[in-house]
Amino acid sequence: MSLEEKNKEDIWIISDGRPVSLDLSNICNETSSGPVTEYRISDLARYLLNPNPITLEEKVVGCKVFYHEPSSGRLKRFFRKLFPGGKKSDRGNPSSIEEIVSSSRTGNPSFQDEGLNIHFRKINELLKPYDPVQKKLAVLDREHIDDIKALCEDIGRNRYQLNLQGSINDKINFVSNSLSSKTKVVANKAYLLNGLFEMRGFNFSTFNAQNDCRLIKFLQDEQVKYCVLNSNYQVEYWVNDSLLVNYMQLFEQCIQSDRKLQEALSLCLKGAAKPLKLFFAKQLGQDYSDKHLPMIYREVFNSFNITQNGKETVAETLNQSQTIISFNYVPLSGPDRHKLCTNISVMHDFRALDPIRSQLPQIYSEIKKKTMDSDAGKLYLLDSMRGYQNV
Secondary structure (H helix, E strand, C coil): CCHHHCCCCCCCCECCCEEECCCHHHHCCCCCCCCEEEEEECHHHHHHHCCCCEEEEEEEEEEEEEECCCHHHHHHHHHHHHCCCCCHHHCCCHHHEEEEECCCCCCCCCCCCHHHHHHHHHHHHHHHHHCHHHHHHHCCCHHHEEEEEEEEECCCCCEEEECCCCCHHHHHHHHHHHCCEEEEEEECCCEEECCEEECCCCCHHHCCCCCCEEEEEEEECCEEEEEEECCCCCEEEEECCHHHHHHHHHHHHHHHHCHHHHHHHHHHHCCCEEEEEEEEECCCCCCCECCECCHHHHHHHHHCCCCHHHHHHHHHHHCCCEEEEEEEEEECCCCCCCEEEEEEEEEEEHHHHHHHCCCCHHHHHHHHCCCEEECCEEEEEEEEEEEEEEC
8 A cells, every 4th residue: 555545544654665776975975885775654653763852741759869978988988999898788878868759649630621720720739838748848958968860650650760950959849840740851762772662752643644754774884874864855864773673664564463553553643542652572471382372373273183292383483583562552531541551462473483384384374374574574463462550
């Protein structure tokens, strides 16, 4: 299906690559020692690959206060450097760090009536001086504080630190004014680390399947290079890690294969769900066995007379060459409203079935019909599941 034929809400990530004739010296002041390949990427892929900072809303629930280390503590560290075999019980000084966390879960009011929201915000301001956390922040001994970091909490109740700018007073005021509410912060980029992407920085409501830009791949000094071009063939940014492009190709294959993932992303496009994280991993935590097989294989086994030994052989191949794509989101309406939902897609490399090709040709042939080819490999959807967590 071409871009022109896609509906605006048809989610997609990246096209297959095609060779193109481009003069790179006029585009990015580079020269290529081999062919140039062009991919079309969607607005979502453009966001995920972008190395520039993104703006997020974070909920501040408290702070960590780091106090000056007493002189005795500095002396202990000095002597530990001279005599590294000291007692482990002497190491560290946890009393120099204080964690202050609010138990309030009210947050900012979000009624449809904005007048009612304003009314409740006024009540919250009037009650602020009576909040135990606000009282504690007001009496902090500023002269003995080294640093203050805000504590943020995601919808799964996971906490993480946020570095703050300014003086100690500025940091205390920030925490006090932001407590139990959302504030805008700047993150380095959409790709966090180790296969994890931040999805909250992308505005799904603006996604249009007919929009695209170009990702080009070329070889220079025996190294593969990628850069994203805008509609005028000007460099928008460089992609310094080829693994990110591989993730995009995996994501594309997964979307095309997994109807549950399509449904989850469609909810985000319609504003009926809030996207959170996208995560790529190499292996599922639980192994498959002849008694625990994905539906795709149970259906095939029902069509053919497969021996117990054959089932065990197949199960062994399924636990190799997996790629796991997890997408976290929160529905905003319906029975799953405000639950943390995780859609898990298990993609399997078809080459892992080579050992059963001659032994179980029917199984091999049936699975081959379900595979898709891309630069990421010859893959098929092995399994799909969805889990919920109350938050």
